[in-house]
Amino acid sequence: SQKIEQNSEALNIQEGKTATLTCNYTNYSPAYLQWYRQDPGRGPVFLLLIRENEKEKRKERLKVTFDTTLKQSLFHITASQPADSATYLCALYSLDTGRRALTFGSGTRLQVQP
Amino acid sequence: NAGVTQTPKFQVLKTGQSMTLQCAQDMNHNSMYWYRQDPGMGLRLIYYSASEGTTDKGEVPNGYNVSRLNKREFSLRLESAAPSQTSVYFCASGTGVADTQYFGPGTRLTVL
Numbered sequence: 001s002q003k004i005e006q007n008s009e010a011l012n013i014q015e016g017k018t019a020t021l022t023c024n025y026t027n028y029s030p031a032y033l034q035w036y037r038q039d040p041g042r043g044p045v046f047l048l049l050i051r052e053n054e055k056e057k058r059k060e061r062l063k064v065t066f067d068t069t070l071k072q073s074l075f076h077i078t079a080s081q082p083a084d085s086a087t088y089l090c091a092l093y094s095l096d097t098g099r100r101a102l103t104f105g106s107g108t109r110l111q112v113q114p
Numbered sequence: 115n116a117g118v119t120q121t122p123k124f125q126v127l128k129t130g131q132s133m134t135l136q137c138a139q140d141m142n143h144n145s146m147y148w149y150r151q152d153p154g155m156g157l158r159l160i161y162y163s164a165s166e167g168t169t170d171k172g173e174v175p176n177g178y179n180v181s182r183l184n185k186r187e188f189s190l191r192l193e194s195a196a197p198s199q200t201s202v203y204f205c206a207s208g209t210g211v212a213d214t215q216y217f218g219p220g221t222r223l224t225v226l
Binding site (some may be wrong): 004008024031032034041042043044045046049089091093099100101102103105107108 | 118145147149154155156157158159162164170172173204206212213214215216217218219220
């Protein structure tokens with residue numbers, strides 16, 4: 001069956017360290033993978049998009065990698081700050097689903113301690 | 115620009131009641147989406163509209179209907195609410211089906 005897996009346990013790190021979040025997928029051939037941030041009580045907000053032919057994408061302190069062999073995307077936040085505390089969702093677009101829409105993972109909560 | 119707006123913000127229904135959740139976007143986007151979010155389940159797609167005049171089922175369409183009223187508006191209707199439909203509902207829009215999605219603030223629905 002098709003699955004998108006993100007660590008359901010919260011990730012706790014110290015301020016200034018690099019946070020690394022993982023998104024693994026099974027039985028998809030995604031053309032795109034996106035990462036979103038969601039704060040409590042709010043809708044998700046887009047952060048980064050990476051295509052299947054791209055290995056890495058950066059935006060300020062954020063970096064996303066995409067390994068189609070491992071079927072995995074890693075999301076990094078360098079020099080993390082308490083304001084980075086939120087839930088991070090990965091989403092992929094793949095015609096394997098039979099739908100012209102994104103499929104979301106369940107998210108990983110990041111807690112950055114001051 | 116208001117972005118994506120949703121009404122109402124909160125709603126409590128009794129089992130069997132009906133209601134319509136409204137969504138509007140002012141970004142001239144072609145695609146619009148309805149999701150539900152339950153604890154530990156992530157966002158699950160209910161219905162989507164890739165362009166004005168079209169609607170398609172998502173992952174969990176049972177018990178729901180949608181209307182793409184025009185390019186701006188996409189409504190979600192619960193004809194006979196059930197406790198299993200207690201959830202947070204998000205509307206989103208995007209320029210194309212694989213592109214960035216912009217989400218509304220959500221509607222928190224409780225069905226008793």
